[in-house]
Every structure is written in C-alpha cells, then in structure tokens.
Amino acid sequence: MNIRRLTAVAxxxxxxxxxAACGSSDGSQGAGDSKTVTLVSHDSxxxxxxxxxxxxxxxxxxxxxxxxxxAGQAVNKAILTKDNPQGDVFFGVDNTLLSRALDNGLFQPYxxxxxxxxxxxxxxxxxxxxxxxxxxxxxxxxxxxxxxxDHKLEPPRSxxxxxxxxxxxxxxxxxxxxxxPGLGFLLGTAAKYGDDGWxxxxxxxxxxxVKVVDGWEQAYxxxxxxxxxxxxxxxxxxLVVSYASSPPAEVVxxxxxxxxxxxxxxxxxxFRQVEYAGLLSNAKNAKGGKALLDFLVSERFQQDMPLNMxxxxxxxxxxxxxxxxxxxxxxxxxxxxxxxxIADHRDQWVKSWTxxxxx
Amino acid sequence: xxxxxxxxxxxxxxxxxxxxxxxxPVAFFGVFFAYPVAAIVARGLKADGxxxxxxxxxxLAQSDVRHVLWFTTWQALVSTALTLLVAxxxxxxxxxxxxxxxxxxxxxxxVPFVLPTVVVGTAFLALVGRGGLLDELWxxxxxxxxxxxxxxxxxxxxxxxxxxxxxxxxxxxxxQEEAARMLGASPLKAWRQVTLPxxxxxxxxxxxxxFLFTFTxxxxxxxxxxxxxxxxxxxxxxxxxxxxxxxxxxxxxxVQFVAVGAVLALHAWTVRRRETALRLVDAAGTARxxxxxxxxxxxxxxxxxxxxxxxxxxxxxxxxSLAAPGFGYYRALxxxxxxxxxxxxxxAVGNSLSYAVAATAIAVVIGSLAAVALTRRDAGRFxxxxxxxxxxxxxxxxxxxxxGFLIALDEPPLDLRSSWILVPLAQALVGVPFVxxxxxxxxxxxxxxxxxxASVLGASPWRVWREVDLPMVRRALLIAAGFAFxxxxxxxxxxxxxxxxxxxxxxxxxxxxxxxxxDLNYGQAMALSTxxxxxxxxxxxxxxxxxxxxxGEF
Numbered sequence: 001m002n003i004r005r006l007t008a009v010a011x012x013x014x015x016x017x018x019x020a021a022c023g024s025s026d027g028s029q030g031a032g033d034s035k036t037v038t039l040v041s042h043d044s045x046x047x048x049x050x051x052x053x054x055x056x057x058x059x060x061x062x063x064x065x066x067x068x069x070x071a072g073q074a075v076n077k078a079i080l081t082k083d084n085p086q087g088d089v090f091f092g093v094d095n096t097l098l099s100r101a102l103d104n105g106l107f108q109p110y111x112x113x114x115x116x117x118x119x120x121x122x123x124x125x126x127x128x129x130x131x132x133x134x135x136x137x138x139x140x141x142x143x144x145x146x147x148x149x150d151h152k153l154e155p156p157r158s159x160x161x162x163x164x165x166x167x168x169x170x171x172x173x174x175x176x177x178x179x180x181p182g183l184g185f186l187l188g189t190a191a192k193y194g195d196d197g198w199x200x201x202x203x204x205x206x207x208x209x210v211k212v213v214d215g216w217e218q219a220y221x222x223x224x225x226x227x228x229x230x231x232x233x234x235x236x237x238x239l240v241v242s243y244a245s246s247p248p249a250e251v252v253x254x255x256x257x258x259x260x261x262x263x264x265x266x267x268x269x270x271f272r273q274v275e276y277a278g279l280l281s282n283a284k285n286a287k288g289g290k291a292l293l294d295f296l297v298s299e300r301f302q303q304d305m306p307l308n309m310x311x312x313x314x315x316x317x318x319x320x321x322x323x324x325x326x327x328x329x330x331x332x333x334x335x336x337x338x339x340x341x342i343a344d345h346r347d348q349w350v351k352s353w354t355x356x357x358x359x
Numbered sequence: 360x361x362x363x364x365x366x367x368x369x370x371x372x373x374x375x376x377x378x379x380x381x382x383x384p385v386a387f388f389g390v391f392f393a394y395p396v397a398a399i400v401a402r403g404l405k406a407d408g409x410x411x412x413x414x415x416x417x418x419l420a421q422s423d424v425r426h427v428l429w430f431t432t433w434q435a436l437v438s439t440a441l442t443l444l445v446a447x448x449x450x451x452x453x454x455x456x457x458x459x460x461x462x463x464x465x466x467x468x469x470v471p472f473v474l475p476t477v478v479v480g481t482a483f484l485a486l487v488g489r490g491g492l493l494d495e496l497w498x499x500x501x502x503x504x505x506x507x508x509x510x511x512x513x514x515x516x517x518x519x520x521x522x523x524x525x526x527x528x529x530x531x532x533x534x535q536e537e538a539a540r541m542l543g544a545s546p547l548k549a550w551r552q553v554t555l556p557x558x559x560x561x562x563x564x565x566x567x568x569x570f571l572f573t574f575t576x577x578x579x580x581x582x583x584x585x586x587x588x589x590x591x592x593x594x595x596x597x598x599x600x601x602x603x604x605x606x607x608x609x610x611x612x613x614v615q616f617v618a619v620g621a622v623l624a625l626h627a628w629t630v631r632r633r634e635t636a637l638r639l640v641d642a643a644g645t646a647r648x649x650x651x652x653x654x655x656x657x658x659x660x661x662x663x664x665x666x667x668x669x670x671x672x673x674x675x676x677x678x679x680s681l682a683a684p685g686f687g688y689y690r691a692l693x694x695x696x697x698x699x700x701x702x703x704x705x706x707a708v709g710n711s712l713s714y715a716v717a718a719t720a721i722a723v724v725i726g727s728l729a730a731v732a733l734t735r736r737d738a739g740r741f742x743x744x745x746x747x748x749x750x751x752x753x754x755x756x757x758x759x760x761x762x763g764f765l766i767a768l769d770e771p772p773l774d775l776r777s778s779w780i781l782v783p784l785a786q787a788l789v790g791v792p793f794v795x796x797x798x799x800x801x802x803x804x805x806x807x808x809x810x811x812x813a814s815v816l817g818a819s820p821w822r823v824w825r826e827v828d829l830p831m832v833r834r835a836l837l838i839a840a841g842f843a844f845x846x847x848x849x850x851x852x853x854x855x856x857x858x859x860x861x862x863x864x865x866x867x868x869x870x871x872x873x874x875x876x877x878d879l880n881y882g883q884a885m886a887l888s889t890x891x892x893x894x895x896x897x898x899x900x901x902x903x904x905x906x907x908x909x910x911g912e913f
Contacts, residue, residue: 043871067871072600073601076599076600076601076603077600077856080762081768081770086765177586177602184707214584215586219708232682232878233484234494253880
C-alpha cells in the first residue's frame, strides 16, 4: 500500500517533472545553441521579415528576438540577469539610461563592422566600444492640427511658448520617472534652461496647467485629442509629449490612410534620443552576437527601421522613407545632452521633478 | 481489540499519507515561490556577502514611503467597505430571490474578477474619464480622482462577496428566521439576531479577501491612479523596474509580505470559525420569487448596479472593438503586417489557451494534493499554517515573482528561464489558492466515517480517495480547474516579465498593442480584449452549470 501511495505522489510529481522537461528541451534550442543568435530588446522592436531572413541566410544564424517590456524595464531586466543573460545582444538602451547599463557592466567591447559610417554626433564610448548607436529619434511636443485650426490659434513652437497663457491647460506629458518620453522632455528642458533654470520653468509649466500621466500610451492614446486613439477616447489635450515620428505613424497605421497627418510637431521642443545596442557581457553566442551587431548598422537594416520602429537611421547615406519626409521630418535643432551629464544628474533631477510637479 | 489496533494503524498511516501528499505542494512552493522571492529580496538587501538590514529602517523612515503605505491601507479599507456596501444586497438577491436569467447573471458578475487589469483600466477610463459616458450624461469625470480606483475595485471584487457570502446565505435555512418572526421579532430584529450572526464569518472572510486584493492592487492603480497615487505593489514595480532601486523594492516587498501574512492569518481564523456547525440546507430550495415592493425594488436596484457597474465597462470595450466597419479590427488580428509581433496577434489566443491549460493542470495537481492533505479537521498547526501559506501568492507582488523567476531559475538543474513552462508555473502559483479554496470545503464535507469504513474494509488510501472522495468532488474539481484556467488566462503581472516574446499571451498582447500609436493598433487591442473577455465568460458560464451548493468560496 505504501508503494501505491508513493505511486500517486510520483504521478503528481512526474507530471510537473515531465512538463518541466518538455520545457527545457524546448528552451534549449535558443539558449546555448551556436546556430541561434538571441536579440533582447524592448516592446517597440520590429523589423521586416525579409530583412531578418536575408541576415539569417547570409550569416547562417537563426535570429530569436526577446521583446522585454518597455525600454527602461528591458534595460533593468537585462542588468538583473546579466550573469546569465537571456540573449547575446541587447538593443534599446538610450542616451538617458546609457550610464546605468555601462556602470553595471551590461556590455562587453566590440566595434561593429561598418560602424565608421555612423554619424559622428551619435558616437559614444569611443575608447571601449561597448555600445553601438543604432537609431535616433526626437522626443517633441505634438499638436492636434484640427484643434488649433478650429480655435484660430497658432500652435506652439518652443519651450517658451508652452508657458504662455494661450496654451493654458493644453499640454499633457508623461511621468519622468516612469516613461522614457517623459524623461526625455525633462532632460530637454534641463538642456534648454540649465541646471538652475529648469525647475523654475517647470513651476511655470505647472502653473500653466500641464497634466502629468504615467505613460506614453495614456498620454497619447487617451488624453491627446489629435491621435486616433485619443479621438476615440475623446481626449481633450491638443498638446502631448511624444515623438517627431508620431505624425507619420498616424498616417501609416490609419485605415483608410488620410491625405495628410492629423498632427504636427512643435519644432523647438525636441530632445534627441539615441538608441544603442551592445554585445552582452556573458553572451553564449558572442560570435553570432557580433554578426548581428554588424547587421544592425548595415544599410539594409538601417533603411528598414523607420517604418517598423518609427525612428531614424544613424548611418551616413541611409534612405528615409517618403512618409517620414512628408509627415514627420526630423527636428532641425533638437536639444541634446552629454550622456555623462545625464548620468550625473538624472536621478536627482527626476527626484526633484517628482516633488516639484507631482506632489 | 483487533479493530482498535487497525484504527491506530490507520491513523498513523493517515498522518504519514498526509505528509507524503503535502511534500509535493511544499516542494512546489519552495522551489517556484519561496526561493525566487527570497532571491530577489536578497539581491536588494545583500551586498558583498553581507545583509544590510539597516536599509529597512532607512526606507521606512522616508516620508514618500510612509505616504505610499498610508494610501495603500486607506484605499484598501475604503474599497472593501464600498464593495461590501454595493455587493451585499447583490449577495442577498442572488441567494434568496429567484428571477429569470439568474444563473447567467451570476456567471456574468464573476467575469470581471478574471479580466486582465490592463483591459479594465482602459475600459474604466472610457467610462468615467473625459468624454466617457458619465461625462457625456452629467459632465462627471473621475479619471484624476481616487474614485476611479475605488469603482474599479468594486468592479473586480463584487463577485468575491456575492460568491462567498451569497453562497452561504443560500444555504441558511430560512425557516430559522421565520421562526423568530413567529415568536414576535420584527423582520429587522429577526435578521439581526438569526441570519447576521450566521453570515458574519462569511462576510468577514469576504471582506478580508477583498482587502487583500485591493491592498495589493497593481494594474488598476497603475492605469487609473496616474503618477500621483501609488500602492505598495505599484511602488515595488516602480522601484524595481523604473528607478532600479532594488533595496527599496526589497524592503517594500518585505513590508507587503508581513501585511499580507497578517491578513491571511486573520482570514484563516475566520474560515475556521465559519466551519462551526451551521444548519445548512439545499440552496435550490431557499430562493423565492420576489414578493412585495421592497424585494422588487431591491432586485431592481441590484440589477441596475450590475448593469451600470459591471456590464457597462466591458460594453464600452466591445463597442470600441467594433468601431471599424466590417469587423475590421478583428480581421486585422490575423495579419502580422503591423510589425508589433513576429506573429499575427490572433496567435496570442492559442498561446494563452495552451499556457492556461498547462497552468490549470499544474494548479489542479498541486492544489488537490494540498487540499486532500489539509482535509482533516484534526490537522495540526503546521498543516493549518500551510493552508494560509498557500494563499500567499495571491498577495505577493507579481513583479517580485516575475523578476525572482528570472534571477533564481537560471541555473541547472532549474534553468527554466527560456522555457515555455515558466509562464504556466507562474500562473499556476495564482491558480493553486483557488483550487485549494474550492476543494477544501467540499472535501471537508465528505463524511469521514465513509472513508474510515472503506479503510476498515481493506481499501487502500488511493482506492478510498478514488471511490469515496472523487465521486463527490468531481464537480468541485472541474470548478476549481475552471477558476484556475480563467485566472491563468488573465494573469498579467508576472507573465509580462517571463512570457516569451514570440509567444505573447492575450493580456501581454493587449498591453503591447495599447502601447503602440495609431488607430489600428488601438482597435486591435480592444478586439483582443473582447476575445479574452468572451473566453473567460464562456469558461465561467460552463462552470456555472456545474456549480453545486457547497463548492467553496469563490
């Protein structure tokens, strides 16, 4: 009888065990296999199938992509798992969080083939080459064209405009501690008004009725009156912190496609974001990872990015699709900030910003 | 003489069997819950091989943290009070009144409980936010107030009260109250002195469960609370995932752990008190057609509440998902042109279903073993303690579990990090408590003498279980499985960290689609949410047909 009882228990255990076994045999195809290269990224990662297929054919590696939450979350998770990383290459750490990744030893050095074509303005870490710039985008205030036409009001053009009385209660932005466009906008104001001036600017912005919500989705798809989602939700804020590439996205994803973008970009409110990729410190397939990094800066991939991830290429000569030229040109003179300066001040700025604006 | 010896032997064997049965769930929770959670807490509080427990005091001394603690507690208290206020009349109506469509409606009110929070948050924004229904009708907007959070909490937890309290209420013998009235008591007095004392432990247990769920509320507060309102759970998520302050997150995890442990201990105590003998009758015989204006008004009021509070938010979702002509958003789900996924979004439906099936299998095996082991009333303190421990996953931060899985289960022999089984395992953690809570009361209701008789006649424990217990609990088992299935389908907090990106689950896919710009993505998110809601609703409607009267608390 003892034996039967043990059998019952063993059946129970065995079930879990078998499931686990199925699992690990299934999982092993990705982990240690030198034929597969794993890219860890954030949810916004996207690439055309044929472009990935071309890389697989040419390099002999199969690409596995792990999309790991939003950008900040993906970076933090990669750092947490760096001793036994989930993949070989991480893509999607931007200039606002770069120091966190480098300080925590997330990447190992590798200079990608073809990286000499990357525009000089985007290069960082030139001594060690732990990261490679892949794309760039501008975080800018977007406006609802219809609102401003209906109200016979000029849309704002600059940071200074946003605190003017005619734009009272019109702007919605994101929580700088939670959202990458929110943080980018904060850094934009810090770059524009300096260490001593940004807090005063935010006091005026707050007095002028800026609304802060947690994430980009809510700001853009719920609060903003110009986006498709926002229109549905009857958003009533005609100004939102989003991307310079959001207007083309409104056209590309609309069905049927409108003749012109329903939204525009306030040119003088932009902060330039650069996204990097790097070879993970304990990558199991470092060779494949290197090939993948070479591919990410290749012309084929660089030209494929814009309509997939709504970002701009970083290499000289890469073509930008006509939708981008037509509906969302890159900002001419965006604010920028040295990653080292961001590293030194980011946490303190966010903390001060939180008590200033949210409390 | 002979018989006594047999009895002693049986008892001893029973104790050993119980321990054997408990070993599996204990091992499961040790490896897949305690170990990962401990690993992530250690990561935050341990540096250079030494524990830094001084951090606990430092963190708790911060005014921001104390503010979070205060908000977490008071909103949970208010949410619980509000839920009781709104749902107790519902519990009465479902228990004592008979009306057409009652069974369907009872299943319908349970659907919110298993909906993913990301969907509910979005639906509530559409209802009480700007341009929402309330705004259009009366110009009322609640989206920046704590009211939106409280209402969503009532939406989620209405079913907990209706099922826990209503389930018992239906089985209370109405003749006892009638007898009191015959003896001259007023209706109120009869209710207060007869029914209320019998119901009180169930009300307390329901209130504690609602408190637990709202105390650890994550998605709702994150979406509706905006950046200003934050519960402990949301703060743990922010500190880990956004600010990357692991030591603060670890301290907050410990604080939540202690708080949840206290609530669960209280819950276990009320559950035990509830098991004191009540004269229970068949629920089918206690419900009557509403009589008089009072009961009619009550029924009307409850139905109106259900429509406004529970049906309207999902209806807004459905309406939005149909906004494109010719089911456009649904048709778009079958194509992968959007670039959000490597696969067409519709595949998330298949993924979710297969993950949920695996999670259900695990939860049912683990949960039933635990429930069988916990069945005996004379179970020792250790066993009773384990009963409460099994509930802990419901109250411990899903973020902590998700991250814990990633950093703890990454070495052989437990290198499951890239394995698909990780998702069902995490989902099963949340499913097990439901299985145990559903099975336990039914198992305890099986007359122990039947088992003893079978044993004395020479049946093995396995055969006793198969021939005595199983026929009686088969339905409960199905219902437990159904709940585990529905809860697994909707699980978001932990899944979002560990789901393989090429195999997104429905809630993860919804969240991703919501995170992308454009009309089509937004519409697809609404369409997928609707599909998820329908799958949950169908599962629950099937369960409702299986429901018996003594099937647990949920």
